[in-house]
Amino acid sequence: MQKRIVVLTGAGMSADSGIKTFRDAGGLWEGHDVMEVASPYGFARNPSLVLDFYNQRRKQLLEVAPNPGHKMLVELEQHFKVTIITQNIDDLHERAGSSHVLHLHGELLKVRSTGDERLILDWKKDLKLGETCSKGFQLRPHIVWFGEEVPLLPEAAQITSTADILIIIGTSMQVYPAAGLLNYARPEIPIYFIDPKPSINTSDFENLTIINSTAAKGVPILVTDLVRKEL
Numbered sequence: 001m002q003k004r005i006v007v008l009t010g011a012g013m014s015a016d017s018g019i020k021t022f023r024d025a026g027g028l029w030e031g032h033d034v035m036e037v038a039s040p041y042g043f044a045r046n047p048s049l050v051l052d053f054y055n056q057r058r059k060q061l062l063e064v065a066p067n068p069g070h071k072m073l074v075e076l077e078q079h080f081k082v083t084i085i086t087q088n089i090d091d092l093h094e095r096a097g098s099s100h101v102l103h104l105h106g107e108l109l110k111v112r113s114t115g116d117e118r119l120i121l122d123w124k125k126d127l128k129l130g131e132t133c134s135k136g137f138q139l140r141p142h143i144v145w146f147g148e149e150v151p152l153l154p155e156a157a158q159i160t161s162t163a164d165i166l167i168i169i170g171t172s173m174q175v176y177p178a179a180g181l182l183n184y185a186r187p188e189i190p191i192y193f194i195d196p197k198p199s200i201n202t203s204d205f206e207n208l209t210i211i212n213s214t215a216a217k218g219v220p221i222l223v224t225d226l227v228r229k230e231l
Helices: 011-015 040-045 047-061 068-076 092-096 153-161 178-184 215-230
Strands: 004-009 081-086 101-103 106-113 120-122 139-143 165-169 191-194 208-211
Touching: 004 068, 004 153, 011 215, 040 047, 047 106, 047 139, 068 081, 068 092, 068 215, 081 153, 101 153, 153 178, 165 215, 191 215, 208 215
Parallel strands: 004 081, 004 165, 081 101, 165 191, 191 208
Antiparallel strands: 106 120, 106 139
C-alpha cells in the first residue's frame, strides 16, 4: 500500500509565487489592520472596504502562477497518497494539479451568502455591495475570518492522524487552531519542516527534519529525496 503523506502549507508556500504574506508585512495587510479587513466586526463596520480589499487580492491571485514547490507536490502524488491541508486561500495547489486539497481558511475564488453559509458560489470577478444570493442576502468572501469557527478543522485533524509522513511548508505552526493539528500526528512518524526562518527546533519533536529554505527550493529537494527512498 502507498504511504500516506499529509502536507500542511501556509503563506510561505505561496510567497514564492508573488503573493504577499501577512507574516512579513508587519502585522498589516496592504496597510490595513487585520481586524478591519478580516473579521465579522470589520465587515459589519465597513463592508465596502472589506469587499474592495478582497477584490484586490483576487485580482492579484489571477495574475500569479504556481511555483516549483506547488508543482513538485503534484509529483509526490505519483508515489504516495497525498493530501494537502492549506491555510492559504489561493488556488495555486489546484492550478498546479494537486488532487486532494483542504482549505482550512476558505477560498478567495469563492463567495457565500451572509444569510445561509451553505450557499457558496465560484467567483472570479469583483464582489460589490448589493450583490446578493438567491435568497436576497449580501454575498461575502468565502473566508474564515478572525473570531469565526474553522468548520473543516475536525476533518483536517482526522486526516493528519492518518499520516505516515507529515510535511510542513511555509507556516510558523504557532497560530491556533491550525497549529494544533500537529497534536493529531502519530508520535513515531517522520516530520519535515520547510521554511527559510524555521520557528521550531529539531528538539521540539521526535523524527523532525528541518529544511531551511523557501518552498520553491526546499520542496523539490525533499520530494526528490522521498521518492528516491521509496524506489
